[in-house]
Amino acid sequence: MDAVDVPRILLFLLVLNIKNDVIVGLHITKVRVPTPLAVGEGGWLECEFVDEGESIYALKWYLGLDEFYRWTPAENPPVKTFPVKGDPLTVDIAASNRGKVKIHDVTLGASGVFRCEVSAEAPDFHTESDVATMTVVALPEEDPSIRGAGFTHQLHEDVMLNCSSPRSQPPASLTFYVNQELADPSWLITYPPLEDPETGLETAILGLRFPLRPRLLRRGSISIKCTASIFNLYFKSTEASVHADVPFHASIMVDRAATGLGVPGITSNVFFLVVSCLLLLLLTH
The missing domain is CATH 2.60.40.10 (Immunoglobulins)
Structure with missing residues (x-):
């Protein structure tokens, strides 16, 4: 060295x-x-x-x-x-x-x-x-609201709803449930939040569009729920019903077909086919 x-x-x-x-x-x-x-x-x-x-x-x-x-x-x-x-x-x-x-x-x-x-x-x-x-x-001062659920729909008609959670920062995360189950992702329509130019707070909006199929009906209606959440600080929900224009007796049979109940010894698929034929007869007379 x-x-x-x-x-x-x-x-x-x-x-x-x-x-x-x-x-x-x-x-x-x-x-x-x-x-x-x-x-x-x-x-x-x-x-x-x-x-x-x-x-x-x-x-x-x-x-x-x-x-x-x-x-x-x-x-x-x-x-x-x-x-x-x-x-x-x-x-x-x-x-x-x-x-x-x-x-x-x-x-x-x-x-x-x-x-x-x-x-x-x-x-x-x-x-x-x-x-x-x-x-x-900044938490919302109002619960989420569902719009479009107050109308009566025909079978196979598209149901169009939206849920909004007003004025928060960040905008709330929204989730739709149909008959207590998470809505099919293909039914959801995402919208950008709307910003209030004075406060900078944002309103979250989520759309829901689905065909009114007989299998969705429970006693002639469909239960819809929307939840809004922000981190672990905020969680609120609201519920509404979508009603179908179906004859009373037919709606009962549709309910049974949707739940797989009804005539003993007949599978739900066969029973649903029978119910569909009966509905067709009722609607054509």
Whole structure:
């Protein structure tokens, strides 16, 4: 080994050792934010760190690029807060300490990246930071509604409905059920959400189109349900019925054919054929 290389190697090892000491001396172990939250709710921001004997100069919380909380243990009072444009959240100063911050009254503006930054005292002012993302949801103020179910339909006619969940952010996820079973995906019609230009809230809409087949009838009608959900914060449903213009006695026989009940010893397929013939006779006389 060249004698000139020895000092360089020693210098490299010294720098590496110093770097490792700094990392061990101060590092963040956890950053956590409550998510998702509904508008108006709150929770705890948590930033945990290990200082390994180093003195902490300051701990700061940022929303995006804006600092809104600072804990400086050497100052009195140690906790300070700073305004953020739009007032996306409120800090409970009395309940907050070190890296644990209580917030409440969040708005949609609180959605985004939160960053915790911890700095050591002089002379190096070593700084560590980590981030977590929060999602804030504006929940609908009304239950989902089904439109188009108030009409009486003829057999084999197409039934056209839509379900809407008004004014939320993000738009609600909608699901249709027909006779308590998930609607056939081929029956669904997807529409883009409608945005309110004043509030930015969106109305979700889902269409449903299917042929009114006798097998779907239960005592002359079909049960329709629509559910609306947003994360684990919101779940509502509404129900409606689609009625068919079928003679009373014929509708009873259709019900039996649909459920596989009726005459003993006759399979459902054969019985359905018999019922179809009877319906044809009734409708032609």
